[in-house]
Amino acid sequence: MAVLGRGESAWVRGAQEGSLPDLEALFREHWPRAHRAAFLVVQDAAAAEDIAQEAFLSAIRSLERFDRRRPFGPWLHRIVVNRAIDWSRARTIRAEVGGDAIAHQEAPSSAPGGEPYSKPMWDALAALSPEHRAVIVLRHVLEYTPGEIADLLDLPRGTVNSRLRRGLDRLRDELPEVNDA
Amino acid sequence: MRDRELRRRLLLLRPPDEIGAERRAWSVARPAFEEREPVGRRWARVVRPLLAFAFALALIAAVVNPPVLNAIRDALGTDTHVTVYKRALFSLPAQGRLLANSPRGAWVVKAGGARRRLAGYRDASWSPHGLFLAARKRHAIVALEPGGGVRWSLARTGRLAAPRWSPEIDGSTRIAYLRNDTLRVVAGDSTGDRLVNPSVASVAPAWKPTDAFVVGFVDGTGRAQVVEVDSKKTLWRSGALGQPLALAWSDEGTRLLALLPHSVAVFGHNGKRVGGVRIPGRGVALALQPETRRFAVLVRYDGAQRSGILTFDADRLPGSKRLLFAADGTFQDLAWSPDGRWVVTGWRSADAWLFIGPGGEQKIVSGIAGQLGSGTGTVRAFPAVASSGWCCSPSG
Numbered sequence: 001m002a003v004l005g006r007g008e009s010a011w012v013r014g015a016q017e018g019s020l021p022d023l024e025a026l027f028r029e030h031w032p033r034a035h036r037a038a039f040l041v042v043q044d045a046a047a048a049e050d051i052a053q054e055a056f057l058s059a060i061r062s063l064e065r066f067d068r069r070r071p072f073g074p075w076l077h078r079i080v081v082n083r084a085i086d087w088s089r090a091r092t093i094r095a096e097v098g099g100d101a102i103a104h105q106e107a108p109s110s111a112p113g114g115e116p117y118s119k120p121m122w123d124a125l126a127a128l129s130p131e132h133r134a135v136i137v138l139r140h141v142l143e144y145t146p147g148e149i150a151d152l153l154d155l156p157r158g159t160v161n162s163r164l165r166r167g168l169d170r171l172r173d174e175l176p177e178v179n180d181a
Numbered sequence: 182m183r184d185r186e187l188r189r190r191l192l193l194l195r196p197p198d199e200i201g202a203e204r205r206a207w208s209v210a211r212p213a214f215e216e217r218e219p220v221g222r223r224w225a226r227v228v229r230p231l232l233a234f235a236f237a238l239a240l241i242a243a244v245v246n247p248p249v250l251n252a253i254r255d256a257l258g259t260d261t262h263v264t265v266y267k268r269a270l271f272s273l274p275a276q277g278r279l280l281a282n283s284p285r286g287a288w289v290v291k292a293g294g295a296r297r298r299l300a301g302y303r304d305a306s307w308s309p310h311g312l313f314l315a316a317r318k319r320h321a322i323v324a325l326e327p328g329g330g331v332r333w334s335l336a337r338t339g340r341l342a343a344p345r346w347s348p349e350i351d352g353s354t355r356i357a358y359l360r361n362d363t364l365r366v367v368a369g370d371s372t373g374d375r376l377v378n379p380s381v382a383s384v385a386p387a388w389k390p391t392d393a394f395v396v397g398f399v400d401g402t403g404r405a406q407v408v409e410v411d412s413k414k415t416l417w418r419s420g421a422l423g424q425p426l427a428l429a430w431s432d433e434g435t436r437l438l439a440l441l442p443h444s445v446a447v448f449g450h451n452g453k454r455v456g457g458v459r460i461p462g463r464g465v466a467l468a469l470q471p472e473t474r475r476f477a478v479l480v481r482y483d484g485a486q487r488s489g490i491l492t493f494d495a496d497r498l499p500g501s502k503r504l505l506f507a508a509d510g511t512f513q514d515l516a517w518s519p520d521g522r523w524v525v526t527g528w529r530s531a532d533a534w535l536f537i538g539p540g541g542e543q544k545i546v547s548g549i550a551g552q553l554g555s556g557t558g559t560v561r562a563f564p565a566v567a568s569s570g571w572c573c574s575p576s577g
Contacts, residue, residue, distance in 0.1 A: 015214075023214050024207070031203050039196040046337075046374055049202045054320060056210045087336060107460040121190040140188045171187070 005038075012068040027056065030073055033142060034080045040137045041084035043126055051087060055079040077142055078152045081134050088130030106116055124174035132167035209338055228423055254305055274536050274544050275518035278327070279525065279571050280314070281553055283564035288553045289327045296553070299329050307353065308346045311573030315344035315356045322358055322367065326401070333371040343385035345568075347394055355394050357386040357411060364398050366410045377410055387428040387437070397437050399425045405439050405448065417452025427467045427568075431474050436495050438476060440467040444477060447495050447562060458499040460491065468524065468569070469513040477505065477524050479515050488512040490526060490537065506537050513564040519573055530562045 008029070014022025034055060039048035059066075066075065073096055125133055138149045145162065150157040196202060272294040273279055279290040287305035290296040299305065302316035302323060313332060314325045322344050324332040337360055344358040346369070354369030357377070364381045365373040380401030387505075389395040394410045405419040405428065427440040437448045438457070442463055447456035462480035465488070469476045474495040481488050489507035495497070510530035517524050523538045527549070536544040553564045 002544055020211070020214065023210070027207055031206060032199065035196060035199065035202055035206070040191065040194060045197050048196055049206065050320075050336050050338045052202075053206045053209050054336065056206060057213050057338065060210060060214050083336075091336070118190070118193045122194055125191075125194070136187075137191070140184065141191050168187070 007070055009068045012063075012066060012072055016063055016066070016068070023060070025070060030076050031056070033073075033074055037077060037137050037142055038080050038084045040141060041081060041130060041133050042088050043122070043133075044087075044091075044153065047087055048084070051083045052080055055083060073142075074144070074148065074152060077138070077144075079151065081138060085130045085134050088133075120175055124171050127174050128167055128170055132163050132170070135163040136167045136171070139164055198235070205339075271569075272540055273518075275520055275523045275571075277519040277571050277573060278311065279516070280567040281564040281570065282567055283553055284562050286313065287567075288564060289314075290553075297327070297329065298553075299325060304341075304343055306343075306345050306466045306567055307569065307572040309349045309573075313346070315346045315358075317341040317344055317358070324356075324358065324369070324371065335367060335371050335374060337374075342383060344387050345388060347388040347396070348390050350392060350394060355396075356386075357388065357396050357398070357410070359383060359386070362401065364396075366394075368395070376415065377408060378406070384425055384427060387430055389430050389434045389437075390432060391434040393425060395434075397430065399428065400441075405437065407437065407452065417448075417453060419446075419448060419454070421448065428463055429467050429469050429476070431469055431495060434470050436474060438467060438469065438495065440464045440478065445476075445493070445498075447498065456495065456498045458493060458502070463491065465513065466515040466526075468517055468526075470517050471519060471521040473521060475501075477506070477515055477517070479509070479512050479526060482507075486510065486530075490515070490524065506535070506543070513563075514568075516566045516569060516571045518571050523571075525566055525571065527563065527566050532563060533568070 008026070011022040011025045011029075015026060031052065035048060035052040038051040038055075039045065042048050042051065055076055059076055066072075125136075128136070134153070135149055138144045138152065139146070144152065145161045147157055149155070150160045153160070192239055206259055210375055221525065236248055273290065273292045277290050278292065281288045281290065282303060282305055286300040287299050287302045288298050299314070299316070300313075301318060302325065303318070305314045305316035305325070308324075311327070314327060316323050316325055318334070320336060320338050320341070322335045322337060323342060324334075326332065334564060339361040340359075342359040344356050347355040347357070355366050356369060357364060357366050359365075359381065362380055363376055364378040365374060366377050377396070378398065378400060378552060382399040382401060384399040386396050386398040389397060389407065394415065396409060396410055397405060397407045399422070400406050400418075403421050403425065405422060405425065407416045407418075408414065409416060422439055423441055425441055426440045429440075430436065430437045431438070437449050439446045439448070444459045445455055445464070445467065446454060449455040460480050462482040464478060465481055467476060468478040470492075474496060476493055478491050478493070479488065480491060487507060487509050488511055490512070491504040492501075492503045492505050494501035505524070508528070510528060512535075513523060513527045513529045515526050523536050525536050526533045528545075531547070532550050533545050533547040534549050536546075538544070550563045
């Protein structure tokens with residue numbers, strides 16, 4: 001039930017004042033990209049859903065303090081991507097408690113029309129560190145500029161540019177058929 | 182690779198069940214938004230603690246007053262052997278460590294009386310050898326060392342409950358837990374979290390002590406189900422049981438007991454109902470005595486502020502019924518000592534833990550809410566003895 005004809009700042013103001021329809025408008029507008037960004041960074045469907053949910057809950061808890069002159073999306077994406085990076089780091093350093101594990105089963109859903117090369121892309125993305133995946137996703141899925149990414153992740157712009165460059169180089173290495181084409 | 186090509190390929194990588202995920206997320210976000218504290222009620226943040234403090238002072242005065250202890254003695258009668266430890270650091274009457282869950286966190290009490298609070302953790306339960314604990318935080322399932330070190334944390338939103346650690350099989354373990362109305366299982370090293378059943382009742386899952394990861398649970402239709410979790414194969418499913426309150430396996434895994442509001446049902450290894458017994462009151466808790474088929478049931482007598490503990494032999498129902506203890510007030514949980522000689526219950530209305538031992542010997546530790554609860558001594562903070570919470574190592 002999105003509210004039509006009203007801007008994002010009006011939705012934020014309405015949500016701050018307790019309007020459920022305005023909150024829903026914000027949610028419907030921002031959930032899909034936040035969810036997808038989390039999924040591409042953590043590469044785990046359940047964790048991505050949880051991270052995006054938690055980011056929204058965190059945003060709701062902090063809503064009254066939010067400066068409505070600022071856009072809502074970057075605020076939310078900052079929470080989502082930082083949590084996704086933290087989750088991915090934690091996954092790699094978790095000490096084993098029990099022996100062998102249930103086989104990891106997460107995988108992307110089939111691409112529309114049986115897209116033949118989504119699996120290599122998924123694997124290539126998995127070869128990157130979470131920090132590199134995050135900047136790639138912020139730049140090429142959420143379409144932030146390197147300067148905006150630097151602000152979101154509290155990184156120097158040079159670091160963002162470097163991660164973008166190295167991430168893309170690694171993707172090219174992992175996807176040789178694209179370079180050959 | 183050109184940017185446009187990269188973008189196109191990234192956009193093809195979509196999370197599974199996007200629409201369902203959005204629906205679930207909104208179902209979580211909406212109530213969270215609606216439950217936000219309106220600005221106008223913030224004055225209550227100041228006033229409420231003052232009221233709570235005054236209430237706590239009044240309650241502490243009531244608890245430490247000798248008439249309260251006298252009332253306990255009156256409830257027990259004069260022909261029983263009773264030892265009352267009056268608001269003191271205590272020791273357990275048997276080896277092992279006792280796990281309790283309070284509003285302030287989980288407590289591990291060692292046999293010698295030393296105790297440690299694991300702040301902020303709820304619903305804690307032991308790993309098979311008592312080396313770790315599975316617990317939940319608000320939005321995570323956590324594996325802990327009894328000393329408080331966090332081994333791993335699995336972030337999950339929604340309503341989390343009842344993490345239960347499986348037996349160890351070939352060096353591997355699993356943890357079953359409830360998330361909203363679903364049953365999920367994760368490996369003991371935090372990997373492979375996955376859905377086992379999409380619709381379950383809010384009854385703690387019970388692991389079968391066998392050579393495969395088999396869990397019993399109550400599904401959304403009120404039936405007991407037993408599933409081999411790695412293959413997701415359903416081994417058996419009972420008929421409708423109404424509203425089961427708890428499940429427990431016998432030590433060798435040949436009997437599954439279901440506590441129902443006014444009876445206990447016993448199922449054999451293939452799901453066939455092999456026994457059952459009515460109980461005189463409303464069932465509250467059920468616990469199998471280690472290395473036997475004897476079990477204890479905590480009942481709240483209908484129409485009376487009185488509770489009792491009954492024991493039965495699962496193979497000789499109902500003739501084996503024996504009243505272990507009964508008294509006025511509210512009891513809330515049950516656990517056997519690792520050696521099977523003692524059973525403990527939380528006597529909530531008396532703010533005490535009651536240990537019943539061989540020959541009916543009774544030991545009471547009073548002032549539990551103050552020692553292990555909120556620190557204010559309020560009965561609201563009375564800690565619950567965890568399911569199978571008296572564990573494990575003889576070295577305690």
